[in-house]
Amino acid sequence: MSYSTENRFIKISIIFSFISLALGGLFGLIQLLARTPYILNIDPQIYYMVLTGHGVLMAIVWTAFFIMGIAVFVTTRVLKVNLNKVLLNSSLILSLIGTILAAIAILSGQANVLYTFYPPLKAHPLFYLGAAILVIGTWIFAVAIFLAFLSWRKSHKKEAIPLPIYGVIATLIVWLEATPGLAIEVLKDLIPMSLFGSPVDVLEARTYFWYFGHPLVYFWLIPAITLWYFTIPRILNTELFSETMAKVVFILFIITSTPVGIHHQLVDTGIDPSYKYLHTVLTYTVAIASFLTAFNIIATLEKSYREKGGRKLFGWIKNQPWNNPVFASLGLAFIIFGLGGIGGIINASYSLNYIVHNTVWIVGHFHTMVGTAVTLTFMGATYLLSPFIFGRNIFSGRLALWQPYLWFVGMMIFSLSYHIAGIFGMPRRTSSILSYSPIPSEWVYLSQIAMIGGLILFLSGVLFISNIGLTLIKGPVISMNGESLNIDPKPNTMFDNLKIWIIIAVILIIVAYILPFMEIYTRGLSPVQPRLP
Ligand code: HEM
Ligand SMILES: [Cu+2]
Known part of the structure; x- marks a missing residue:
């Protein structure tokens, strides 16, 4: 099977992610020295340019491009399929263009708004436009992966979804849950603010941002966790302790990664404490998924140690490669x-x-x-x-x-x-x-x-x-x-039916956000004039 388009995508996106990591790391160094008293004195405007660059390059660009590259690799090699070339190429081109536009705005010092770009701080329109184009690129990317997955699924109905593929799909579902918040904020509030100086309601914009901002965390973490589930047992020459538990974890991420964003706004005024409380409680349910992950990995380490004859209580920590x-x-x-x-x-x-x-x-x-x-x-x-x-x-x-x-x-x-x-x-x-x-x-x-x-x-x-x-x-x-990466087929179970979990996720998102947004809109917005940082 030839993967030439896919391989080109993987190479470009991963090398681009490394370039972002390198530049972001350099910015990190500058911040570090500037923050430490008596070491490096820099102009605050430059500091915030560097800090915006560091946040955007590290949190968005390095992660997103690496994840897209790995997702293509895993999908094609595990399912042994090709992806739609037009979708794949256009997603890469748009993502690159969007990122480069935003980078131009940042590096020219016209977008010192940090990676959270809270209004009323205002950046150059290119910054928001770039973000919007990048998001569209990632959506097209998601479509390319979903199409390949669904066509594979049609001919493999009785098989379980291979775990790495489950991870890829869960990542993209979470991304699609999250990004509408960002899209609304950018299109409705930030682009008009930046282009025409339209006033913005700060709380409304921040709430859309964190609707996106928390699931973003799981967009990063699910691929990392998937890599642990896949790689650690292979290195140890054993099986993951529980594949079902791993799928439950992904399901929990799909369900609870989004309706928790207000935990980033616990200090914001204008949101009723009861909604903050609701999001706090839901946050603890998403923490369960992390606990299960920790349990599953540790159990795999211990299992492999015992399989090889280890008998000491904590020997499984030291006796690993x-x-x-x-x-x-x-x-x-x-x-x-x-x-x-x-x-x-x-x-x-x-x-x-x-x-x-x-x-x-x-x-x-x-x-x-x-x-x-x-x-x-x-x-x-x-x-x-x-x-x-x-x-x-x-x-x-x-x-x-x-x-x-x-x-x-x-x-x-x-x-x-x-x-x-x-x-x-x-x-x-x-x-x-x-x-x-x-x-x-x-x-x-x-x-x-x-x-x-x-x-x-x-x-x-x-x-x-x-x-x-x-x-x-x-x-x-x-x-x-x-x-290819060969994974032995397993029988389909209820955990392989993603539809039901997506429906539950949507319901929970509505429940968690309808009241806070009603509060914001029924009270009436208080837009303020944008200002340059
Ligand atoms: C070379 C290694 C790194 C160094 C020295 C470094 C240093 C720093 C410092 C000192 C800050 C705080 C600046 C401030 O609040 O005034 C910061 C913020 C930040 N760092 Fe790093 N960092 C490094 C790597 C990373 C990596 C690998 C990531 C993520 C993949 C990352 C993501 C962030 C983010 C998202 C912020 C917040 C920016 C903001 O507040 O707007 N950093 N970094
Ligand atoms: Cu969060």
């Missing part, structure tokens, strides 16, 4: 996912949220989740899939082994210090904490410790990017481009 770069990346990402997950429960708690809101605790938190659980997993997946995707083995296995450990150590130092500094009230999104003087002494030394962690993190990023760069140029050539 920690010297395998792929396992190390995924395993360390998984550990950080556990720690970050606990932090997430604190964020979602109605009362504790008031303490950590808008502090660097939050920065510490999402660097554990998207910055490590997701990013380090994708890095490990790159080591694994490089022969398939680039037709080359990784240039240096030794660098590939050092890299995840450095990332882990760097992240532990960086994120732990920011978590603690956050409890001392150190604000995020500012380059000049000293301007808050007098400041707690903790802010200064915790920033300095975080800087050491961030530098290690940056070094790890440099190792990754240079190893991949060298792989592309000099990695040992190996021909695996046409190869």
